[in-house]
Amino acid sequence: MTPQEASIAAEKICRLAPVVPVLVVDDVAHAAPLAAALVAGGLPALEVTLRTPVALEVIAEMARIDGGAVGAGTLLTAADVEAAKNAGATFGVSPGATDRLLDACEANDLPLLPGASSASEAMRLLERGYTVQKFFPAEAAGGAPFLKSLASPLPQIRFCPTGGVSLKNAMDYLSLPNTLCVGGSWVAPGDLVKSGDWAGITNLAKTAAQLGS
Secondary structure (H helix, E strand, O other): OOHHHHHHHHHHHHOOOOEEEEEOOOOHHHHHHHHHHHHHOOOOEEEEEOOOOOHHHHHHHHOOOOOOEEEEEOOOOHHHHHHHHHHOOOEEEOOOOOHHHHHHHHHOOOOEEOEEOOHHHHHHHHHHOOOEEEEOOOOOOOHHHHHHHHHOOOOOOEEEEEOOOOOOOHHHHHOOOOEOOEEEOOOOOHHHHHHOOHHHHHHHHHHHHOOOO
């Protein structure tokens, strides 16, 4: 998979909904009902972060839910990429980008949202062919004003801002011409997941799915 092909695939995923849920799941039993609740609420693209021991199992369970597109977040190494692909992930997300990580994603045909937090990092990825990128950590790196400032000099790049994005500030990003969608964890808060309040999560997802419409 070329970087150009990866960006085309990543853009399709980003355009599925205005919000990509960023999920840290500790219990495999929560995987399927959580994915079903989010998809039912109109958020089909799901990012499962590789931050828990059961993350790969969670990806495998969520991949079985109809209508969902499950990706692996916090990809750091080539081994992460291969494990995520084998678990059923259909896209990847990384906090930053290294040549080894990019090589691995391209070799494994895994579309990647590579992370960038500066103009130089964004330009380096663009030089390789990545026109769709993750802006991370969004709020800490300058927020919507910073991302807006990149739109004129780097109009070829579209972003998915993640990190500190919430219902309160999501539209600050979504209103920008260089934002495709945002990533956020607020649509699946830990207390609702632990209590199994799937209806509550679906309602949060419905609200998020209407942002910008």
